[in-house]
Amino acid sequence: MRKKLLATVVGTAAVLAASSMTSAQELNFDEYRQMLRDGNPAELFEMEGEELWVTARGPKNATLEQCDLGLGPGVVEGAAAQMPRYFADTDKVQDLESRLMTCMETLQGIDSKEIIDGRFRQGERGKVAAIVAYVTGQSHGHKINVDLSDPKVKDMYDLGEKAFFYRTGAMDFSCASCHSQDGLRIRATGLPNITTPEGAAEGWGSWPAYRVSNSQFWTMQHRLWDCFRQQRTAEPIFGSDVTIALSVYMAGKGNGGEAVWPGVKR
């Protein structure tokens, strides 16, 4: 069964990658999305992540089954829809990825430094991405529900809003330069207006996602990293405050919207 899914999924991705899309086709990407709906290649990552969740690993040879994502140890369903949130044990507001680092470190003994200094899609950071696919998949169809009545979460929201409009770098861009008006495009790629609840829910609620254009699975940390690259800033540190603050801003702004995790993108 698993093998069969793998074959179809890899087949679809290869066909899409091989056919060089014309600009007109790019503009009609919704059709591709529709085509992929029955077989989002991200499912492979979900399966890998589920296996990682229950596999004893790391210096402590433990599983992640006791990991507390905010709804109690081991509760995965619906947990991602309520993140980022404040965790008393770390005294920090954490997104899913930084929380998974905490669980991997405390339960399995895997050094967070290895993930923070690592590279996307490789080593332990790559494993975090697969677990993200699994965990977010368990919130698919849930409403985004970040607790802005928690003062520590609200504080991060305020910082995130400021960061969103913070113009800096070689081209004077802020996130708002590309994401604060309705219906705009960069080249043929549509950009959600993240300053509105609908646009924020669209952006926040569709990543992590499988990107058809390069056949890669990207988490939100990866998405933000690449947007900062396009913004021409220095490189954001994995799981750093700015990534959490922006995540709280987007998730909080998108509260009530539907999470369609994991997503599929051009």
Next chain:
Amino acid sequence: MKKLMFAAPLALFASVAIASDLEARVEEMMLSSFKANGIASLDRQKRDEIQKACSSPTQPDAETMKRLEAVEMQTIQWPANGDYWQGGSWEEGQRIALSGRGLTWTDNADTVNGGGCYNCHGLDPANESAGTIGPALHGYAKVRGTSEEIVKYTWGKLWNAKAYNACSDMPRNGFGGILSEEQIRHVMAYLFDPASPVNK
């Protein structure tokens, strides 16, 4: 009543203090959450005056905008030889307009920067995959002509877009060292040369 009068200015003071505290914490965060990588150094996390003034959803008042624009206007370098576009090549200009390369941490000092114009503007009407962050510039010279005024304005706009609109989303190509004077001349040819597909 007396108490109320006393409380109001205090509350105002408190909210101003909180706002500037938030500002300071964001500045700190925009530094500490980043690391240098190749040509993308930490200097990029520090804002100049115009970036600071334009870092909120609402732009500064008209007077401040004017003052900021006057400062930017002084930075524009006009072509040393008086040649705004005739010596440029629209074919070269097209390559520069199409290329969005340069200045990221995956580029290096030898990367030839593009202008990324197509990320934001329609130029050649035949190119359908142009962005819409900026206004469409189809038929630029055909529509606006080639008077000295429009030619000079366009050079200035390309060199430093903020001189005309302090909080413009358009990068400061010349001022920021994104494009060289020669590259700007090529892009000018792409906009003004009657043979350029922009004007077909």
